Amino acid sequence: MEFRTKLTLFSLLLLSANASDNGLALTPQMGWNTWNHFGCGISEDTIxxxxxxxxxxxxxxxxxxxVLMDDCWHAPARDPSTNAPVADPEKFPNGVKDLSDKIxxxxxxxxxxxxxxxxxxxxRFGSLGFEEIDAKTYAEWGVDYLKYDNCNNEGRAGTPLISYERYNNMSMALNATGRPILYSMCNWGEDGPWNFAPNIANSWRISGDIYDNFARxxxxxxxxxxxxxxxxGFHCAAARIIDFAAPVGQKAGTGHWNDLDMLEIGNGGMTHDEYVAHFTMWAILRSPLILGNDVTNMSNDTLSIITNQALIAVNQDPGTGPANRIWKKEVFTGDGDISLWQGSLQNNVFVVAVMNTSPHNQTVDILMEDAFLDQGAAYQAQPYEFFDLWQKDSNGNWGKSIGTxxxxxxxxxxxxxVKVWRAIPKPSNSRRAGEL
Known part of the structure; x- marks a missing residue:
């Protein structure tokens, strides 16, 4: 029985191997979603x-x-004659196709x-059993992106195969429309989607829902x-989701990404430093960067964080994967930790970050033999010019050089x-930095 189950899964994977090969999400998708700030209080005007x-x-x-319209866009019921999805006529009096055309x-x-x-x-009405008519309607509406959630799944979960089959039904339906529609699975990490979703989706959620808190x-x-x-579950703090993401980075890459959930920057539940850490880690872990705040009413501080071009460039670096956690050290028992992260970028460039989840400032020595563990002895011994990605240079650009x-x-x-740097190999006669 176990062999037959494995064989069935293997056969299904072969049949849909190209389902996510749609030319989309070559780098993690970026945009804005209604849910974190507006919830069900959406309309055509909101979007x-x-x-x-x-x-x-x-x-x-x-x-x-x-521009992503989340839950609660639906009419009370589907079209009674075709079973096609229908939008709420009060919230969307001109229909979804008109909204899509305007965007x-x-x-x-x-x-x-x-x-x-x-x-x-x-x-509202879901898509289980209605995948073909829904995908066809979305394509007719000009939809470019589907976020596909996991509620009310009638117990069709519990093994990777069961979850795979349910989500693959929509993947195949989207693919059959002939319209490139980015497929963003949102099954909360249930049944380990990082093991099967790369074959059917462009991204997949790895945890329960985020909420606007850093470490609680x-x-x-x-x-x-x-x-x-x-x-x-849900109410997952940002630091908890970062912990969840650390071991599964190996599963992400071009066209298929671990999704750490939408950004909370600007919603008011975190401090400036916490929002900086939130944005930094989402960027270097190559999560989709989906804003979840009210973009019509942003402070300068919020705008400054979400427009850090140096970190966006790390997130959007082509052909490379997420940063890896090199080590995590507990500060005091039950009192948070400090961790070292490193990732490879194009052209022999690297990103290095140190994150502190403890309630106290921490000073730590970082060894190059740790930071460049994966690259070997030559990389560990050579000097690097470090650019602080949260400092601006003399031209006002993020990424100030702080020396070698x-x-x-x-x-x-x-x-x-968090502290985060771009690291570029340098000749050995360069000047050196002191404390960073």
Whole structure:
């Protein structure tokens, strides 16, 4: 029986091996989503106002191109004669196709939401059993992106094969439309989607839902690891999701990405340093960067964080994968930790980061033999010019050079903060930096 199950899964994987090969998400997708700030309180005006704000702030020029309409866009029921999905006529009096056309006219892309269940998470009609008619309708509406949730799945989960089959039904339906539609699975890390989703989707959620907090433990997000998690839950703090992401980075790459959930920057629940750490880690872990705030009403601080071009460039670096956690050290028992991360970028460039989840500032020595563990002895011994990606240079660009590092360096990281650098190999006669 076990052999037959494995053979069936292998056969299904072969049949759909090209389902996610749609030319999309060659780098992690970027955009804005209604849910984190507006929840069910959405309308045509909400979405068009956000699209206009994206253009006004020129966020699209940085890559924020997808305008995503989450849950609660639905009418009370499907079309009784065709079973096609129908939008709420009060919230969307001109229909979804008209909304999509208006967003496209701005040079942006449009996304929609459904669930691989009988109902969505907010109780609207889901797509389970209606995959073909829904995908066909989305394509007719000009949809460019589908976020596909996991609520009310009628128990069709519990093994990778069962979850794979349910999500693959929509993957094949989208593929059959002939329209390139980015497929963003949102099954909360259930059944280890990083092991099967790369064959059918462009991205997949790895955990329960984020909430606007950096490090608070919440019983509603009970797992300490997602690798064998039985209840993904929700109310997962940013630092918890970063922990979840650390071991599964190896599964992400061009066209298929681990999704750490939408960004909370600007929603008010974290400090400046916490939002900086949140954005930094999402960027270097190559998560989709999907804004979740009210982009029509942003502070200068929020705008400054989400427009850090140096970190966006790391996130969008072509052909490379997520940063890896080299080590994590507990500061005091139960009092947070400090961790070292490193990732390879194009052209022999690297990103190095240190994150502090403890409630106190921490000073730590970073050894180059640790930072360049994967690259070997020659890389560990040579000097690097380090560019601080949260300092601006004399031209006002993020990424100020702080000198050359060789052997080791000392760094102080604020509580719930991060330090992150771009590291470029240098000749050995360069000047050296002191404490970073």
């Amino acid at each position: 068009l106002s956000a699209a206009n704000a994206i253009k006004q702030h020129e966020l699209d020029k940085l890559g924020y191109n997808y 496209h006219a701005m040079g942006l892309k449009f996304g929609i939401y459904s669930s691989a269940g009988t109902k969505t998470c907010a109780g 433990y919440d019983d509603r997000c009970p797992c300490t690891s997602m690798l064998d998690c039985k209840l993904a 590092v060789q052997g080791k360096f000392s760094v102080t990281v604020n509580t719930h903060g």
